[in-house]
Amino acid sequence: MDLRNKKLTEEEFFGIRKEVLTHWPTGSEVDLQEAVEYLKKVPDEKNFAKKLRKAKEEGVTLAQPRAGVALISEHIKLLNYLEDEGGADLLPSTIDSYTRQNRYNECQIGIDESLKAGRSLLNGFPAVNHGVKGCREVYESIKNPIQARHGTPDARLLSEIITASGWTSNEGGGISYNIPYAKSVSMEKTIRDWQYCDRLTGWYEEQGIELNREPFGPLTGTLVPPSISNTVAILEALLAAEQGVKNVTVGYGQCGNMVQDIAAIRALEEQTEEYLKRFGYSDVFVTTVFHQWMGGFPADEAKAFGVISVGAATAAMAGATKVIVKTPHEAIGIPTMEANAQGIRDTIMTLNMLKGQRMPMSPELQTEINIIKAETRCMLESVYEVGKGDFARGTVEAFKLGIVDIPFAPSKYNAGKMMPARDNSGAVRYLMTGNIPFTKDIIDFNKAKLVERGQFEKRDVTFQMTVDDIFAVGKGNLIGRPE
Numbered sequence: 001m002d003l004r005n006k007k008l009t010e011e012e013f014f015g016i017r018k019e020v021l022t023h024w025p026t027g028s029e030v031d032l033q034e035a036v037e038y039l040k041k042v043p044d045e046k047n048f049a050k051k052l053r054k055a056k057e058e059g060v061t062l063a064q065p066r067a068g069v070a071l072i073s074e075h076i077k078l079l080n081y082l083e084d085e086g087g088a089d090l091l092p093s094t095i096d097s098y099t100r101q102n103r104y105n106e107c108q109i110g111i112d113e114s115l116k117a118g119r120s121l122l123n124g125f126p127a128v129n130h131g132v133k134g135c136r137e138v139y140e141s142i143k144n145p146i147q148a149r150h151g152t153p154d155a156r157l158l159s160e161i162i163t164a165s166g167w168t169s170n171e172g173g174g175i176s177y178n179i180p181y182a183k184s185v186s187m188e189k190t191i192r193d194w195q196y197c198d199r200l201t202g203w204y205e206e207q208g209i210e211l212n213r214e215p216f217g218p219l220t221g222t223l224v225p226p227s228i229s230n231t232v233a234i235l236e237a238l239l240a241a242e243q244g245v246k247n248v249t250v251g252y253g254q255c256g257n258m259v260q261d262i263a264a265i266r267a268l269e270e271q272t273e274e275y276l277k278r279f280g281y282s283d284v285f286v287t288t289v290f291h292q293w294m295g296g297f298p299a300d301e302a303k304a305f306g307v308i309s310v311g312a313a314t315a316a317m318a319g320a321t322k323v324i325v326k327t328p329h330e331a332i333g334i335p336t337m338e339a340n341a342q343g344i345r346d347t348i349m350t351l352n353m354l355k356g357q358r359m360p361m362s363p364e365l366q367t368e369i370n371i372i373k374a375e376t377r378c379m380l381e382s383v384y385e386v387g388k389g390d391f392a393r394g395t396v397e398a399f400k401l402g403i404v405d406i407p408f409a410p411s412k413y414n415a416g417k418m419m420p421a422r423d424n425s426g427a428v429r430y431l432m433t434g435n436i437p438f439t440k441d442i443i444d445f446n447k448a449k450l451v452e453r454g455q456f457e458k459r460d461v462t463f464q465m466t467v468d469d470i471f472a473v474g475k476g477n478l479i480g481r482p483e
């Protein structure tokens, strides 16, 4: 069947579903009617969608860590520690890399080896192998809502299992879990597979179960211009809404210039709502998530806390509904539960000190909001055009043509012709626009900002600036000044 941005019929959905549930034995544990009864018992305070709605209505920013280990008992211990000692408002389960690649056999070996070794030998929680039984044990042992966080191009079985288990949010999307995470998985396949995941959410919504979906905001997390990540987030929100998703959290990864970062969150929320309404999805509740610094971290823990606090402060001043927390072990790898809890306490202390405060509007902030919206609009309108009014087909075409182009992505389906660089204030600008169909005034705006930096640094505006910016943070700076 040709790819189209059309809600899957129940017949199409249940037809695909039969095969999906055979991908691993635990698929046979999923019984949708039984799962609906189970999910109806989820109390409001443990429902991800409802807790986000309440936070937005109260104007508070919730703190959520990443966390995942191989064994159920250890994972429960970890999550309990993060909510009790860390104070986490929302819980994850970060899913391991084998599961993300549907390599469940290797997950099983990882679980068995972890049991023998007495420690986690997987870099996350293997939810498919643990199945509904294991995931429900996790859900029943915690106090807060729980979400699957991963990077899975084909998340259909994973989504079935975690949702049936009372996990009321699922991260990912057909673009955001393909281009930054896979080398050679076609955009058409991941758009189609994530239509399935969204249709599953839509099916539960039709049974009266409120669930949250969260496109993955930061993408490659390396100098991603705000309008690129906002464009991807809005496309995934539109595709999800068509499948019946009613509660979506759009996300953005901190770039480092605070005014631009706050503008990105404001533009993202406003433009997501604008496009959802324009295309007839007026009943979708939109929240935002700000990801603390996704680039290289200092190994020194005191410096790492500085980076974490700036991210928390930016999220608060932006009025983001949720902030994803980093840890002082970021430079070395998977954090201990103590370090993870420290990152959460640092974040919550910062959020509390800034509670109720927002970055006031200013000419600078308005300028950044305007340029982000204008750039995003250029891309979205072009996707709609090349898709002849169909955002699914338009997305596939847009990546083929480089209309949307994510920097430093591993996927061979990404053009990789656009190059970013920071301007003299550290804001991320377009050094080369590749095939992105920006208007002249947008191109001129970005060029002028980079010329300003060149004049200050007494050097030409070249790709060397991009290279210097990539290495800058490892040297303790935001902007890669010439040595």
Ligand SMILES: CCC[C@H]1O[C@@H](n2cnc3c(N)ncnc32)[C@H](O)[C@@H]1O
Pocket: 066, 067, 068, 069, 094, 123, 124, 125, 326, 330, 333, 334, 335
């Ligand atoms: C987009 C995700 C990258 C971030 O995701 C963190 N991350 C990955 N796996 C785990 C895990 N199992 N527990 C705690 N954090 C984890 C990394 O450190 C990085 O910051």
